[in-house]
Amino acid sequence: MLNKLIQFSLAQRALIIGMAIVVIVLGVRQAQELPVDVLPDLTKPTVTILTESPGLSPEEAETRVTIPMEQGLMGVNGLNRLRTISDVGLSVTFVEFDWGTDIYEARQFVQERLGAIKLPEGVTPYMTPATSLMGNIMLVALLDPSEEISPQELRTQADWVVGRRLQSIAGIAEVLPMGGGIRQIQIQPDPERMLALGVTYDELRTAAGNSVRNTTGGYIEGDSQEIMVRNLSMTTDLNRIAMTTVRHEKSRPLRIKDVARVVWDTEPMRGDAGAEGHPAVILSITKAPGYDTLDLTRQLEEALEDLRGTVPEGVELHVAYRQADYINLSLNNLKDALIHGGIMVALVLFLFLLNFRITLITLTAIPLSLAISVLVFWLFDLGINSMTLGGFAVAIGMVVDDAIVDVENVFRRLKENPGKPRLPIIAAASSEIRSSILYATVLIILVFVPLLSLSGVEGRLFAPIAYATIISMAASFLVSLTVIPVLSSYLLRPKPDKVHRDGFLLVMVKGAFESILLRPALAQPFVVMALAAILVAAGAVVYPEMGKNFLPTFREPTAVIATTASPGTSLKKINQISHTAMALIKEIPEVKNVSYRAGRAENGDHIVPVSTVEFEVEFHDHMDRPKSEVLKDLSDAMKSIPGTFSAMSSPLGDRIGHMLSGVSAKIAIKITGPDLEVLRKLGDDVTEIARSIEGLEEARPEAQSAIPQLRIEPDPSRLPVYGTTPGKVNDELASLIGGEILTEVYDGERTYDLVLRLPEEWRSSPKKLGDLYLDTQSGIQVPLRDIANIRQANGPNNIMRENTLRRFVVSINPTSPNLVELVDELKERVARELKLPAGYDIRYEGDYLAQEQATDRIMQTSIILFVVVAFLLFSYFRSANFTFQVLIDVPIALSGGVLLTKLDLDNVSIATLVGFIAIAGISARNSIMMISHYLHLMKHEGEGFTKAMVVRGTLERLVPVLMTAISAGIALLPLTMDLGFLPFVESGDPSVAPGKEILNPVALVIVGGLVTSTLFGLLVTPAVFWTFGKKSSEKALRAEAPAAG
Helix, strand or coil, X not given: CHHHHHXXXXXXXXXXXXXXXXXXXXXXXXXXXXXXXXXXXXXXXXXXXXXXXXXXXXXXXXXXXXXXXXXXXXXXCCEEEEEEEEECCEEEEEEEECCCCCHHHHHHHHHHHHCCCCCCCCCCEEECCCCCHHHEEEEEEEECXXXXXXXXXXXXXXXXXXXXXXXXXXXXXXXXXXXXXXXXXXXXXXXXHHHHHCCCHHXXXXXXXXXXXXXXXXXXXXXXXXXXXXXXXXXXXXXXXXXXXXXXXXXXXXXHXXXXXXXXXXXXXXXXXXXXXXXXXXXXXXXXXXXXXXXXXXXXXXXXXXXXXXXXXCCXXXXXXXXXXXXXXXXXXXXXXXXXXXXXXXXXXXXXXXXXXXXXXXXXXXXXXXXXXXXXXXXXXCCECHXXXXXXXXXXXXXXXXXXXXXXXXXXXXXXXXXXXXXXXXXXXXXXXXXXXXXXXXXXXXXXXHHHHCCHHHHHHHHHHHHHHHHHHHHHHHHHHCXXXXXXHHHCXXXXXXXXXXXXXXXXXXXXXXXXXXXXXXXXXXXXXXXXXXXXXXXXXXXXXXXXXCXXXXXXXXXXXXXXXXXXXXXXXXXXXXXXXXXXXXXXCCEEEEEEEEECCCXXXXXXXXXXXXXXXXXXXXXXXXXXXXXXXXXXXXXXXXXXXXEEECHHHHHHXXXXXXXXXXXXXXXXXXXXXXXXXXXXXXXXXXXXXXXXXXXXXXCCCEXXXXXXXXXXXXXXXXXXXXXXXXXXXXXXXXXXXXXXXXECCEEEEEEECCCHHHHCCHHHHHHCEEXXXXXXXXXXXXXXXXXEEEEECCEEEECCEEEEEEEECCCCCCHHHHHHHHHHHHHHHCCCCCCCEEEEEEHHHHHHHHHHHHHHHHHHHHHHHHHHHHHHHCCHHHHHHHHCXXXXXXXXXHHHHHHHCCEECHHHHHXXXXXXXXXXXXHHHHHHHHXXXXXXXXXXXXXXXXXXXXXXXXXXXXXXXXXXXXXXXXXXXXXXXXXXXXXXXXXXXXXXXXXXXXXXXXXXXXXXXXXXXXHHHHHHHXXXXXXXXXXXXXXXXXXXX
């Protein structure tokens, strides 16, 4: 079939050239239209349910709302993990499904279950929009540097102007404002005036509820038209509301203003925000799955520019975080790496060949293979991201391999057969190496299969590398059998009367290789094998000594600092701490912007206590100092704030950690058990042990602890005296202290709650609460202290649960890259120093567990694949000996990758394992080519099994082997080293460059492996073949092995 494809291409040359041009044009066009993102879609199918339960403490929310929700949802189809948070008046449920589950199908499953769950009256679960944790693409801050405009007015602008405009953009799933406080009209009763005038709270409620209301009074029928009657009393005028009559007594109206104040105030706040040293409102903008982040960012920025002309004078709109900055940096770095790699490949090929036409034909494989790959991505609805471009960068040096082998063989055969018909010679030359190219390409494709078997975040992250490499390698094979022979027929015309010799460089390389390396290797084959064995042993010794990690650190232009104060710290105090921290951070010259969010947003599902604050720090594009020094200054600044603990991370790192374990950290130590106090004690003990280990100093216990409570407990023995009940007293207190929404007022499109709530001086004083008079059924107004006990106590600020068990988490972002060793030491010390009570358990999750599972999965799949490849090679060579010879190239290559990784990074991550997978296939390619050529010479060109045949075959394959190896290696140099010494390359360390950081370990392994596999392969393969290959060669030739052609 392959022969027919070659012959068809040569018979229809114009058609092939035309199709190639069309493919390139379409590929360029589609490359500009494919959706672009920073990383592959890492959205784990998760349904989030918010259940507001006003008046319930965390314990009550757990018992009455959370546990019934758990019981109703635990059996849902495809459930992977169920997490819940019980907070003050709120329960949040996270229903996580298996990877690959359709999110909208999952939402349907959950919706079906919600209908059968029995919850307290008036409590209704709300399913939040389908978003991605990785979809938080922008943070926008509204602030007034003069602070003349109140935070409440800023919040009104955010809710009704800015937020609505941004939400109207297609692809924006949610715009969540935080800070400033939501404005509401509060009727604040004066209990002493009410007592003096004999006004009850029910009377005040009724009057307030009737103070603002519009109704429709039907229609008036005229002669020719009808007129709608509207009864209007809606107003936001506080004086008009205050003039509403509560009751009429002795011909004198008693108005609201006589017993209460009517004021603009804010609803109870559980969080706040600031930016640039000023109070602010932060809008968190989240995109829907499947939308292009760069396109959405462009639309958002256009909308913000328009909005700057509509907000009140003095209000500024600052972008506090923009995910597109990292995307642009990453994509530009990778595009540069692709371009620079391609240029260097072209230069190397030309230096080797010293023939412009052959170089041009060979390089055609790069744009054609990439164009075909882009079209395949478009057909299968795949997007472009840093990992996809990384796959292309890995493949760019390999896609020319097939073309190099094909063109080199065609040109050599044309030189050997001057004056003969050219098309049959080209067809025969291409057919001659088609099998070896096919098997070598299939081998490379197969070794990337383990990446497709990975699950979870690591599978989503690295699968695009496999897709890009597999598709581009398959495309390059197709190009080598179609376009390359056709271009060769047009451009390669060696003159019959001219002696064609190798260029000066090739003559030197071949001469030096033969005399210095090849002939000594054939004379002393066991010495060569011993040297190879020493290399493999060195790699085996070095590998266990390196640190182990899950992923390299993302080098974003933004840092996240999570700061925790002591539990029970007020929002006012945490705001003061936050402004102090902002001032310290701004003193660092490399900091461009800083903003913070303390506590939680009103409608958000990111539930943290008020005592927790998160800072977003954006750096200048160009810094005079290394970023590590800047981060150290940041850390020192935060450590100087007394009574707080801070941990530093990056936005993407946080979100990946959250995706893995439900905790925004690389390491999540989860302790489960029934008693909250015991869980907290165990968590504190684990934290202390962790902080004593170098590298785990930033261990942080979950902000889940006892906080001060004021407990008001109605006395059941005294309530009957006044004809009231505990429920009536509790409802009245909940209404007066927490606020009761009486009705809704609106002004144009804007709506505000009208709320009955005690003034702050009554709410904030236990003594005044004791003096508060309550209505009773007996008609007597009685002080609260006479019918209830008021005392100070402690209670949980929130309660976390996972898979129906109470949970406490210690989260850690290690300051050392050796994550696995650190956690292993922590596990050993915890097991030795901490005795877990019966019914309690401890688990280590996050990057640690993901690294362990991914490594096991890769190893298991690789073993299966190794067996498959062995059978494939045996079917090609019909010899176990030759199969073994090819496979021994793999450990030689792996050792080179290990040694270079040890020298440069001294750390092994999943990215490093991806490099091992890639080099395993690339290294075997050379031996396949060489052994196949030996057999071809013996079968078709009359050579016997002699040393001269081995020398000839090795030298004839030397150029394509060197060119393919050097092309593959040099294409990856922009990902492995600083090439700033070159005139067309900007200086920069690729291990810390955005976009390159996760591909740097992959490239290092491949480059190191290429060096050792090429150097030793060119010696070990002929030496082993000459020493042990005679009988196997005869057997392969008798069996008509495909390798012999």
